[in-house]
């Protein structure tokens with residue numbers, strides 16, 4: 001796909017880049033990338049999702065078959081291919097994906113050998129940032145060289161987090177890493193917000209952790225929370241974002257709310273149009 005610069009009323013679009021990261025596994029990073037991108041695409045935004053995880057969950061959650069892929073994030077990072085060559089337009093409005101497969105497993109090791117190893121993704125994104133409103137990077141569950149590439153390329157970090165006992169320690173470590181990247185590589189990097197996922201306000205522990213996070217990181221917590229919702233967990237097996245799998249579900253509603261929060265509440269609600277997305 002050739003990416004053409006898109007004119008907007010303000011001039012040429014320069015997409016905002018969000019790295020979605022948490023070194024802890026299974027906290028909802030890929031789920032957030034997929035569903036936030038789907039919502040923003042549905043309201044007319046042009047969205048690029050970059051799968052930076054060898055598990056390829058963002059890739060398959062959009063219904064992309066890994067076996068059919070010839071160019072992936074790995075080739076882009078290593079410098080064998082241009083990012084434009086890896087882009088796949090999904091069947092969902094406004095959403096393009098740079099996919100990943102298990103070829104990325106050795107990505108960290110191969111990157112170590114390369115010059116400018118922390119800036120490989122950043123330099124590729126410079127060539128396609130114009131033309132997208134939003135770019136989301138799905139980071140792997142580690143503070144590895146791949147995640148570093150995500151942080152160096154990004155404007156902001158979104159941190160999905162489950163309210164579990166050790167989550168706070170992990171958050172402090174992530175914060176430290178962001179500070180380090182900011183000082184050393186990317187002065188404009190900032191945390192956009194912590195997003196509580198699989199949220200259950202009935203648990204005392206949940207409220208305790210929310211209060212602690214708000215205390216330590218004021219103004220860095222999304223107002224929207226994502227509830228635990230079975231439709232969210234079912235949708236990836238059908239290769240669909242939740243709003244296209246079950247438009248009326250609590251999960252679809254929550255990710256719409258998050259999308260509106262990110263847009264600054266300027267987006268028209270799609271709730272009334274939901275039926276057309278549903279099964």
Ligand SMILES: Nc1ncnc2c1ncn2[C@@H]1O[C@H](COP(=O)(O)OP(=O)(O)OP(=O)(O)O)[C@@H](O)[C@H]1O
Pocket residue numbers: 024025026027028029030031032053055057139140141197198199226227228229230232233234236251
């Ligand atoms: N709000 C939710 N309600 C129910 N299930 C959820 C929710 N969010 C995510 N899940 C499920 O939890 C699991 C982990 O989510 P996901 O893959 O998004 O996490 P991750 O942080 O990207 O994981 P990894 O660190 O392995 O990349 C998946 O099976 C997903 O479908």
Ligand SMILES: [Mg+2]
Pocket residue numbers: 029030031053055057138139
């Ligand atoms: Mg993931």
